[in-house]
Amino acid sequence: METGSKLDLPAVLVAPAGGPRGSWLGQFLRTNFEVFQRDFLALLGLIILLFFVVVAIFAPLIAPYGPTEVIEQEGIWLSNKKPSDQFILGTTNLGRDIFSQLVYGARPALLVGFSAAIAVSMIGTLVGLLAGYFGGWVDALLMRLADVAFGIPFLPFIIVLSAFLDPSIWNVVLAMAALLWRDSSRVIRAQVLVIREQAFVSAAKVSGAGHLRIVFLYIAPSILPLTFLYGSLAIGWAILTEASVSFLGFGDPNVVSWGYMLQDAFLSQALSRGAFYWFIPPGVCIMLTVMAGFFIGRGYEEILFPRLRRQ
């Protein structure tokens, strides 16, 4: 006879990981800590992300010039300079310091990345919780909305949005918040459906707990790791999207982002001139941050679904 038959849930959803003591918040932090402790790539991702955060915060101290500052020498624009001691990565055709642009570019990237991640995961979690817990018409309504969101092509949606609104990096965040909650809400809803049926939730009901208490005290803590998973994936998506939008020319022309740099390089034929120092660094930065997001996401995935680890 099996005495220990637990529902086949991912380990973190069932039992608090690590040393079990303290509040659930403490446990939760420990769980998160464990993600990085266990998974080297997740740790690497975190380090990369933290690096860019530091760079973004201290950009004015790090960058020798302003991002849009045209550098002149005796009235002549120092344009198209190759990397040198003065300009680590050279200058653009308008005489702007590429390295400084790169440093300042971390700001919009992370701003967009984090705010989109928060928006997407919060909306997705809330929708998933409500749909899964209440079921019935609430579920039907929210999930049909998700179907609609699934039916809207993402990039064209942003472009249309940018046409209506003033160009701004916030368009990306808005578009992601408006559409990308669909994935996380679906997954979280499915998880809520499982947890909702667990006896401890019924037990809370029988002792007279109200809906809010059940949703936020009993169910939400169990799905928070999923929220984080989707959040960390959204960081990468947001940065990528912002870069795409800027590259396509629908970004804010006054904000220097990595995507903007790529577009700038593209339009000024940097490629044909072989100015690798111009378009490769922002590309690498985009790649690194996106990778960081996915690495962290992968770490959560592994701890959520331990079976992945063995393969």
Place this chain on the structure above:
Amino acid sequence: MTLLEIRDLSVIYRTQQGTVQAVDRVALEMHQAQHLGIIGESGCGKTTLLRALIRVLPRNGKITAGQILFKGRDLLTLSEREMRQLRWREIAMIPQASMDSLNPVQRVGRQLEELLTVRGKLDRAAARRRAVELFEMVGLGTERLEHYPHEFSGGMKQRAVIAMALALQPSLLIADEPVTALDVIVQFQVLEVLRQLEHELNLTILLITHDISVVAQLCDSVAVMYAGQIVERSSAEQFFNAPGHPYSLGLQHAFPHLVRPKDYLISIEGYPPDLHHPPQACRFAERCPFAEPRCHQQSPALEEIAPQHWAACLRAEEMDSLRQQAGDPQVWLKTQAARQSANGNGRHFSGNHHDREVKTLPTAQVAAAQPLVEVRELSKRYHIGGGLAGLLRGQKPQTVYAVNHVSFNLQRGESLGLAGESGCGKTTTGKLLVKLLEPSAGQIIFDGQDTAGLSRRQLREFRRRVQLMFQNPFEALNPRFTLYRSLAEPLIIHGWRDKAQRRARIIETLEYVNLRPAEAFLDKYPHQLSGGQLQRVVLARALVLRPDLLIADEPVSMLDVSVRAGILNTMKGLARELGLTTVYISHDLSLLQYTCDRIAIMYLGHVVEIGPSQDIISQPRHPYTQALISAVPVPDPALPNPPLRIREGVPRPTQQAIGCPFVERCPEAMEVCRNVFPPAIKVSEQHQVLCHLYGEHAASPRLPEPMEESLS
């Protein structure tokens, strides 16, 4: 002739905490046509032994020593290829939860034929003939070959799996809990099939189970496994008449017995030792009521205590007197494990209320004649196949009648058992009683008040007074809460603002359920406790608000036999002390007989018979009750079950019966049963049955038995 010989087999598992010695120098011998049952509680190495036998251990498992001689060949020296040849053809296995081992998208007949052609090297026609033969052998109609697994009931699937296991005429059949998780009637039928096959085919069977009644019914010899070792080895007769090991004695006294009911079930306190560091002394000493100081130092060897009877006990010579003492439940409270009750490390807990000084709670006002609960014509219907998707597929919405016009009363302080096969509506009734579900029709009057139209405040009070205890203790507690938090939740919800008061109440309640010292448990998390302890916590949570009514849904079915009695005894004692009215929901009639004053038998949502437990068990009136009772396996090979009288069939809850709901399976069915719903007939003051047999139609001719699958 010796078919199988296991010599000093040892198996280890590598885990994060180190090496687990799961099977420790086990030696066994089986001759042709022997039926050996290995008994033991979970975690004793039974399944590991079986898996080692056919070399399908999990990846972290390793056979470290020993030989497995099968027909003289050592299986451990064979190559994987040779082993593959051997499995199924020579040694076939009926796995645990084998019902899921059929491919759902292929006809069952095809699966069987494929096995016969691919592994059995038969041509198509011969395979077909053999498949028909096999299906007849296990009592399945041959038209069933064309069916898909989902068209089979649980018992039929199990029979099909048995047919598949036997397809290649293996010399040895091994079965891992072959009837666990089956309904009692199905379980009986499967046991019957196995028993018949044993005789017809001269099978050699090695089966493992936790249920000694299965062994009593199927096996001629027994091995008892404890903590990775065999502690007793004997014929079935000797095992049941004169067991040679205290653990076997404990197991036997822990089992409820329908025919010879016991006044008091014993509980073997404690748990098997941690096999990361197996003790160097007798492994059972800690839980053994007869342990002497030397038992904690010396390790007993398996010795022949009588002809063909081996036991590993240092006090084997005194076994006769020990057997005498073992029937006394007091004895079992004196084990080290019971005395150590919950001493901080959390591995032990104390069990019984019996000899402890018991704090009495203020007795609930012993009530007037008014029952605490009146259930009137309670019904719960579900609609399935409706909705847009169903309509588009052209399905007609169907109605499932989960609970159907159920009426009964509950007097204050009494305990009622709800019994029946799975799907009979007993759990739904329980959920309706605690208002986890709303009834479709009918009323539940709780303490004179209809529970349908309660105001917010009244509902809150109702939630305080009515509590539910869950089947699976591993799921019933929030894994993220400490036990203190879990127990505090109901109090917080019901407005206990004072922290000190809450704490006092929680500690008091934990002590009631015998988790002592209570302080040691407060900061623990559910995963740190064993199943038995958890179920006590679940009980404590249900009692922390001092309810009047407690509904316990299969309170011990997930637990090991050795700890079941402890929980039941605690519940029984507390119900008496707290003046609690209890409803036990269980498929296990012997358990209900042990715990309940009255039993209600449910079939397809109807209560078909209700009455005092003794009457129901000893003089069942309804044919369904009779079938249920005769299907309960008896833990005694000397008492074979009476023949089961029930027709094959699957209860269909979607058909609203015009006549008797049981008519299709009833051996006594009459014409009137088809057309007229049976009246409720009072057999005695308290005993009521829903059956035409005891009414005016008693003498009507019975319907002929349909010629289909008449094996049972």
